[in-house]
Amino acid sequence: MEIIIADTQEEMSKIAADMIERQLLRKPSSVLGLATGSTPVGTYEQLVRRHKEEGLDFSKVITFNLDEYLDLSPSHEQSYRYFMDHHLFNHINVDPKNIHVPYGHAGEVEEFCEWYEDEIKRAGGIDVQILGIGADGHIAFNEPGSSLGSRTRLKTLTRQTIEDNARFFDNLDEVPRFAITMGVGTILEAKEIIILANGAKKAEIVAEAIEGPITAQVSASALQMHRQVTVIVDAEAGSKLKRADYYRWIFEEKKRLVPRLIGKVT
Numbered sequence: 341m342e343i344i345i346a347d348t349q350e351e352m353s354k355i356a357a358d359m360i361e362r363q364l365l366r367k368p369s370s371v372l373g374l375a376t377g378s379t380p381v382g383t384y385e386q387l388v389r390r391h392k393e394e395g396l397d398f399s400k401v402i403t404f405n406l407d408e409y410l411d412l413s414p415s416h417e418q419s420y421r422y423f424m425d426h427h428l429f430n431h432i433n434v435d436p437k438n439i440h441v442p443y444g445h446a447g448e449v450e451e452f453c454e455w456y457e458d459e460i461k462r463a464g465g466i467d468v469q470i471l472g473i474g475a476d477g478h479i480a481f482n483e484p485g486s487s488l489g490s491r492t493r494l495k496t497l498t499r500q501t502i503e504d505n506a507r508f509f510d511n512l513d514e515v516p517r518f519a520i521t522m523g524v525g526t527i528l529e530a531k532e533i534i535i536l537a538n539g540a541k542k543a544e545i546v547a548e549a550i551e552g553p554i555t556a557q558v559s560a561s562a563l564q565m566h567r568q569v570t571v572i573v574d575a576e577a578g579s580k581l582k583r584a585d586y587y588r589w590i591f592e593e594k595k596r597l598v599p600r601l602i603g604k605v606t
């Protein structure tokens with residue numbers, strides 16, 4: 341893993357956007373795995389700005405989102421489809437038919453999940469997957485105890501996740517209890533993964549996921565088994581990392597000597 345401790349959330353977002361931009365220049369028809377939540381918003385803002393001001397082209401890009409609440413219509417303001425439209429899709433030139441966000445009802449959820457996995461394969465697999473991390477260590481909605489080999493499926497959210505997400509709803513009862521989510525196994529098949537975290541409340545779990553043991557109790561720890569992961573955190577989220585000095589030193593040396601290798605595990 342490459343671990344980058346950025347000074348600020350803004351720098352974190354820029355580094356992630358730089359990596360995605362490089363990917364799109366290298367392969368305009370890239371398949372991007374996308375995440376919702378507050379963490380990637382700054383990265384999406386950067387990408388929108390680069391599209392509008394610098395012509396960064398998304399016309400051939402295919403996207404797959406990680407997860408979506410069960411039974412929430414795409415037009416619901418708290419649905420992840422709505423979030424993605426609002427923060428990214430409406431502002432770039434991605435072809436709507438290339439956008440995939442899970443959507444399903446309880447009755448047909450298994451068929452949907454199989455179809456979603458097949459669609460990812462048909463697209464040639466995910467080139468770059470963006471992730472956030474939940475306070476309980478989840479990636480997508482793979483709550484503690486999720487099999488490290490899990491595939492796209494229905495998950496019941498933990499109380500903590502429901503409470504964390506309640507800020508977006510009028511009250512706790514309105515927060516959906518179930519979600520369709522890519523599995524840890526699905527995520528690990530992405531060719532490259534960028535995981536982002538900012539803020540002091542993520543410091544503990546970031547350290548556990550990166551420097552602790554690989555365990556199904558912390559889904560993000562499974563990323564330690566992936567060969568091309570870049571962890572980008574701000575100073576607060578990186579504050580509990582034991583080897584922070586070493587990670588900082590690598591980052592400084594790369595900036596000084598070989599900037600093109602930032603985000604390339606070395």
Ligand code: PGA
Binds near residue numbers: 379380475478479
């Ligand atoms: P956040 O959520 O970006 O809103 O902190 C992250 C997550 O739950 O994956």
